[in-house]
Amino acid sequence: MKTLKFKTNINCGGCVSKVTPFLNKQEGVESWEVDTSNPDKILTIESDGATEEDVKSTLQKVGFKAEPVD
Numbered sequence: 001m002k003t004l005k006f007k008t009n010i011n012c013g014g015c016v017s018k019v020t021p022f023l024n025k026q027e028g029v030e031s032w033e034v035d036t037s038n039p040d041k042i043l044t045i046e047s048d049g050a051t052e053e054d055v056k057s058t059l060q061k062v063g064f065k066a067e068p069v070d
Contacts, residue, residue: 001030001046001047001048002046002047002048003044003045003046003047004044004045004047004050004052004055004068005042005043005044005045005068005069005070006042006043006045006052006055006056006059006066006067006068006069007040007041007042007043007066007067007068007069008034008040008041008042008043008059008064008065008066008067009041009064009065010034010036010041010043010059010064011036011041012036013036015036015064016034016036018062018063018064019034019059019062019064022058022059022061022062023045023055023058026050026054026055026058027049027050027054028047028048028049028050028051028054029045029046029047029048029050029055030045030046030047030048031045031046032044032045032046040069042069043055043066052068056068
């Protein structure tokens with residue numbers, strides 16, 4: 001299991017509910033959460049095979065940006 005972290009523009013509950021079905025069915029994503037109280041809106045993913053690229057392209061499909069952070 002690997003933890004991936006992204007800086008996103010998912011900034012409210014409405015945005016979170018938009019991305020939920022996509023992240024939930026994303027291959028290789030075990031669990032995830034977005035910290036909307038953090039200024040960088042950090043998305044944390046417990047990955048069981050999903051890569052940073054997978055997550056970025058999934059979010060782009062729904063109109064959100066994700067930049068990997070260390």
